[in-house]
Amino acid sequence: HVGAHGTLEWLPGKTVALSESCFPEIITGPLPVVYPFIVSNPGEAAQAKRRIAAVTLGHLPPPMTGAGLDENQRQLERLVDEYAQADGLDRRRRDRLARLIVETAEKTGLASEAGVAGTDAPDEALRRIDAWLCDLKDFAIKDGLHIYGRSPEGETDPLRRQSAEAEKAALIAALDGRHIAAGPAGAPARGRRDVLPTGRNLFTSDPRTMPTPTSFDLGRAASDEVLRSYMQSHGDWPRSLVIDLWGSASLRTGGEEIAQGLALMGCRPQWESATGRVTGIEVLPPATLGRPRVDVTWRISGLFRDMFPTQIALIDAAANAVAARDEDATENPLAAKTRADGKVSPRIFGTSPGTYGAGVEELLSSGDWAAREEIGRAYLDATSHAYGGADGGGISSPGAFEDRIAEADLLVHTG
Known part of the structure; x- marks a missing residue:
């Protein structure tokens, strides 16, 4: 069997050590599975190895290109450039352009995309529009699909050029029943040069090192950006939010998303110097944070649940430690709620094991729904289990995630 991004590894059955009654085992049996797999998706590659014993042949991600601007966005950019030229030279022209920029953004619907609120002062609206246009121009998107065994046109990176031949050679060797050398999985666009050339049998990193020190620094910076953006939009700090965690994204970034949530809570991991493994959590004092803690609820994917019980236990330990702090409600909303409820409520949720x-x-897929509320209800009902404890296990907690959603100020979507 030659796989693509399929469904075999996601069929019902045990997470590991599948039995003859598990669906992936029923379908594949002893049949070898050769699975060309994008090198930047280590989590799902690990799932294919664990549940269908696949040989995962890493291949390059699609080439990246700048997102660019559409006609309305280019028109807005021209006005912003003209405003910058007039600023300091012609005040009346500058003021007319400022009004025209905001009017154009509102008329084309771009104002809401740029995060401009109707109550924003003109200077603030202009700043938001300018920053949004700059970010949009610099935003990189995938340019089509990667053709297996072929280098993108104009490719100058020697390791990427080597990847084309390595991918073809690996596929032929796998079909011939020969050994495929192992190689790491990760995102080349995020500096993982060690994954090149591709065409190797993918393996993932040691999850016990996650989040790594570097990913914690990046996650903390991301949390600062979330807080800054919310403060600018609402004039206050968020008290509660929901963040989702995905298995592949966490492996790809070394746990950056986990670190982001921990930083929002005012926590940081502790690492063993010899191995780099995470050994515990440090709860930072309020004076160090310089802002209130955020009560973070985590929605984990099924793959994250299967792959990272240690990280689930770590997050749960952090939530319990923050909940036990003797801190004012303005500094620690989780501790305040715990005192009011008389217990620590779950903060990690996912689907059933x-x-x-x-x-x-x-x-x-069936189309058997009439309103968005039905989709929302299905999502909430499926997120039926709370996870935590020393083993990261789950217990049925219907309705608990819905309660956390109702209290959240915002959702942080990762991955």
């Missing part, structure tokens, strides 16, 4: 997805896939 052995199931995957958001719980809305069947509804969407």
Whole structure:
């Protein structure tokens, strides 16, 4: 069997050590599975290895290109450039351009995309529009699909050029039943040069090192950006939010998303110097943070649940430690809620063990729904289990995630 991004590894059955009654084992049996797999998706490659014993042949991600601007966005950019030229030279022209920029953004619907609120002062609206246009121009998107065994046109990177031949050679060797050398998985666009050339049998990193010190620095910077953006939009700090965690993204970034949530809570990991493994959590004092802690709820994917019980236990330990702090409600909303409830409520939620997805896939594929509320209800109902404890295990907690959603100020989508 030659796989693509398929469904075999996601079928019902045990997470590991599948038995003859598990669906992936029923379908594949002893049949070898050769699975060309994008090198930047280590989590799902690990799932294919674990549940269908696949040989995962890493291949390059699609080439990246700048997102660029459409006609309305280019028109807005021209006005902003003209405003910059007039600023300091012709005040009346500058003021007319400022009004025209905001009017144009509102008329084309770009104002809301740029995060401009109707109550924003003109200078603030202009700043937001200018920053949004700059970010949009610099944003990189995938340019089509990678053709297996072929280098993108104009490729100058020697390791990427080597990848084309290595991918073809690996596929032939796998079909011939020969050994495929192992190689790491990760995102070349995020500095993982060690994954090149591709065409190797993918393996992932040691999850016990996650989040790594570097990923914690990046995650903390991301948390600062979330807080800054919310403060600018609402004039206050968020008290509660929901963040989602994905297995592949966490492996790809070394746990940057986990670090982001921990930083929002005012925590940081502790590492063993000899191995780099995470050994515990440090709860930072309020004076060090310089802002209130955020009560973070985590929605984990099925793959994250299967791959990272240690990280689930780590997050749960952090939540319990923050909940036990003797701190004012203005500094620590989680501790305040814990005192009010008389117990620590779960903060990590996902689907039931052995199931995957958001719980809305069947509804969407069948088209058997009339309102968005039905999709939302399916999502909330599927997120039925709370996870935590020393082993990262789950217990049925219907309705608990919905309660956390209702109290959240915002959702942080990662991955």
